[in-house]
Amino acid sequence: MPPHDRARHFTQAELLSVPGIGYALPAQRIEDAALPSEGWKKVDLPYTAGRELVPSAAGGERTVTDWYRIDLAGLPPSTQPRLLYLPRWKTLGHIAVYGDGVLLYQSHGSPIHNGYNHPLLLPLNATANAQPPSSVLIGVNRLRSSGSGFSTVWVGDEDALSWRYQVRQLLQVQLPFMGSAAFLAVGLFAFAVWLGKRRESLYLLFFAISALAFLRMLHYYVGGSYIPLSDDWFEWMTVSSLLWLIVVIHLFLQRLHQQPSRWLTRLALALTLACNVATLPHLSASIVSLYLFTPLLNLMVLPVAVLIFAVNLRKALRAQLPEGRLVAGWTVFAVVFTSYDGLLQNNLVSPEAVYTSPYAIIGLFFVFSYIMFQRYTDAFAEVARLNTGLARRLQEREAELDQSYQRLRVIENQNMLSAERRRLMQDMHDGLGSTLISAIRSVERGAMSDAEISVVLKGCMEDLKLVIDSMESVDADLLLLLATLRFRLAPRIESAGVTLRWEVQPVPALSWLDPNSALHILRIMQECVANVLRHTQATTIGVSTATVDGGVCVRIEDNGAGFSVDEALRRGGRGLHNQHRRALAIGGTVSWESGSAGTRFTLWLPIHRELDADKIVRRFGS
Template sequence: MLFFLVLLRPAALWASTAAAPQGAVQILGTAVAHLEPEGADAWSGTVMLPHRWDKAFPGRAGRARYVLEIPPVPEGSPLSGVYFPRVGNQVEVFVGGELLLYRGALGDARTDAAKGPLWMSVPHRFLSPIRPTVLEVRATVQPGRWGGLATPQFGPEELLWPEYGARRAWRQWGAVGVVFSLALTGVVAAGLWRVNREPVYGYFALCAPFGMLRYADRLWDSPPIGWPWWGALLACALALHVLLLARFALALMGQDGPRVRQGFWYLIALELVLAWCAFTLQRPVLWTLGLALLLLPGVFAYVAAARRAWLTRQPEAIALCVACFIPLGAGLRDFIAVRLSTEGMVRTTYLPLATMLFVLLMGWLILDRYARQARAYQGLSNSLDEKVRQREQELQVSYALLQQEHAQHAALLERQRIMRDIHDGVGSQLVGLLSLIGKGRTNQAQLREHANAALDELRMAVDSMQTVDGDLATVLATLRYRLQPRLAATGIEVDWQVDELPTIERLTPHMILQIQRILLEAFTNILRHAHATRVRVSAHHHEPVAGGVRLVLEIADNGRGMDPLAGHAGGQGMANMQARAQAIGAWLDITAAPGRGTCVRMELAVEPAPAMPATPAPAPAAPAAPSM
């Protein structure tokens, strides 16, 4: 087969190689090719280089063999080499039947040699000084991957190596520069977006990772996933990168309106569908259409930037206009000269460099915009500080007046409360005492009892006004001090079991007075009716399953107890205790049984204070006779 291919060489190839001067760079512009596309007939013949597989067999994978001739090299010539501007996708290169260069394994789509130029040194022992040497390039090609063979060049290494090095540096270091600039400005934009949540910074921060993914593809020969999925992913990344850059430029100009947002989402959906279908269905023309559509938002952004620059003549607007023109012009040039042209295999794309310049200019505009905003905010802050100082002075005067009025109002309310407590408590007891005296039929014991009750009410009113700072234990200790002599005088032993109680922030004088009256009512009933010898007073707190902290007060005696039904009919003592408990948001329960004593249990919410039910829990027992 190789002999047959050599017989197909055109006469022009013999003439061009024979006439080439010694020591000069030779352009190997023709080759005898044997092409085997999948799903189509094989083809053999002479092709002019560069030969682009996707142009000859769009949407088809296959194998290709290119046979070229290296002109005779005189003995003593400097070391020679072959420079391949582009060849792929997986490649083996033979010189005189010897394998000198390969990239990947033929048919293994994980490697793509077409991402950069290739260099192959050719030792003198493989070259003939009197006749041409056969150069054979074998390649396997995947559709849409720029497979085929660009025009190789053969000549002295000292002449060709600089050209190869420059092209490789352009592709590799250009990609590094774009990735680095995108990463740097993307991080800055993300930081600024995190500070003030302005969409213009968010668009740039989002576009940076997609651009980094697209241009970083040049930096490795073996992508992380297989073809064509990797190609579809890179196409989607490029589409999102370009659209987000256009959206960023429009937002920077304040033209990110509803129509722009709607068109943006439509274009994203269309571009993603075209990119995915072009590679997965092996239809490169769909991605060519997608690239053409990507020029539209660029043209729109440039026209908007140019119009704004013409109207405002501001440096920022002019810089934005220039920045938008750079990637638009480079993208249009690459689309025509590289994507559509057969010569595109040997041409360098300008879009990466244009993207890097655009990104750097956008980074400068972002920082300048942020600096101007910071200066404006600083001026606004200074103005606000001055106004705040003026308002503070006015508020200080108003606050002093309000404090004075509040103190006067609080004093008035406190006087009213004290008057009400004395009227309801001490006053009612004194009225009852006067009524008994007026009848003239009471003995001294009854008068003493009513006088003591009036005195207890007065003492409780005074005690409730003492500062306790939310400490209920202090209130209980004061009550114990008041009642201990009376209980001891009747021979009743008191067992006080008061734990360390939590602070009750809402413990007001009114609440203290109501608690004292409930406890006093309980003790009064014990003294009058219980015939008890021992009373246990306990106070503790617990946390029920429903949450919160509740304070529990219990007074239990070992007296004769009572019948619950009789307690309801005997007087208003129990009803008064229930009413007082409801007034402070507490729950009261009185349990009693004949011969088993009586227990008064009160629960008070400490924190949080739950809403009390409209009707308290029923109390089955009450003192046998009214107390006050």
């Protein structure tokens, strides 16, 4: 049998309204209810009972129980269990379903939060072989001042009704719950972002919107006895969350378009606080009054919300924000959906309809999530743009620095060449030049023989070679420098009939040894050897090295006639003073030990020099 043949849709029922006082538990059997046999009337389903503005009796709230009787005797036989499907019912009370006078189902929880937005699907007979009831009686109790709503009824097999129930459950309960949960999850992420960037208030406002929207939508899918709050506080929370949701959305839009409306903000805050205080649950007040006032309050809030959204959207569009058009589109749908729900809540449209406000909240979730996503991606794009600009400027600065470095290198090389040229010219002027000028004057006066002229010229050649040798790189190796000196002076020593004893030992490298310092050392050693050859009549000259007192010692010893060191220094001997001056210039010291057995000259050089030569020259004078 096709599914549509296994389900029957009832659009009519018999109705009997029985007045009463307060709420009572449903009877286990319908006979206990003592229903009258007269007074039943046929009504079309869905059916709505309007509000009756009557005062409350002293003995309690005046209630009415509406009994809907549906005859099932005409249903075709079925081998499957029969189910009853009720798409929706709405009342400030409870509902009970009887089959042939036996209680089959009763709603749970308080009379207010009784799961009214959940569709109802229940079996009429426990097994397929059991006889289904011939009639169904559904009792809906309500307050006279609240009204009620009752949808059409379906009776049939599970295959024919389960998909209808699932679709209705999805539309009325599951989608609102999933939408609000997803909204809150994204809001928590925005809150975490705000904790890291306190200046970005949009993230905090987005979180507040998601939390308030979640609280506002709770009453659509939470019901029964699962609410940890009392009815009065839960109802007050849902009303307050709606009011604050409008205020926070106003603050969000105001922060978005950067055009504050102080008068509108003060008005919204004042109305919200006033409504919160006016509807605050009191010990002497009943939740019924707040619940009855809630539909009217929602209708009164609607024009205020429209005013707030209109002002903000006008400013957003004037600021040419792309998000303004998106929010404008959502506002149109939100106003339509909210107005429709106001009519539904006040029983002015079919009670079988679905609340559309949750879908406006879901639309709000997508709209504001899109706005935050755009802001988030724009922030990343701005960071990328800034990084690109910084990288470009860094490249420009690197290019400028490279050019400056190249210019500095050229200037440094020029300065170094100029300094080296000045050093060589000064040295040649003081040494080689002075010697040549003296020789020229002696030749002009005829005071020198050819042999003496030859000696002078050889000395000048040696000076020139030492200057050239000082320009060679010795890589801080003192022994290499001494070997160069030996190569230059050995022929002169041997031609004088003097034996050279070379006892040089390995010594640490001198990191400060540069061409200028090398020339000072060569000059000192040359002056010492020249003094030995000219004045001591020595037959042996010894050169040795050692490491002493954190420095390197170079010693030159001879076996010639000694001299008085103090007297020579006091007379102002030029050669000794030159040696002393040059040693100081490179941070070293010189000393002489002379006697009848010969003279020992010692040049001490530091391994690590703290002061450079220029500072030493400025300290001791040149």
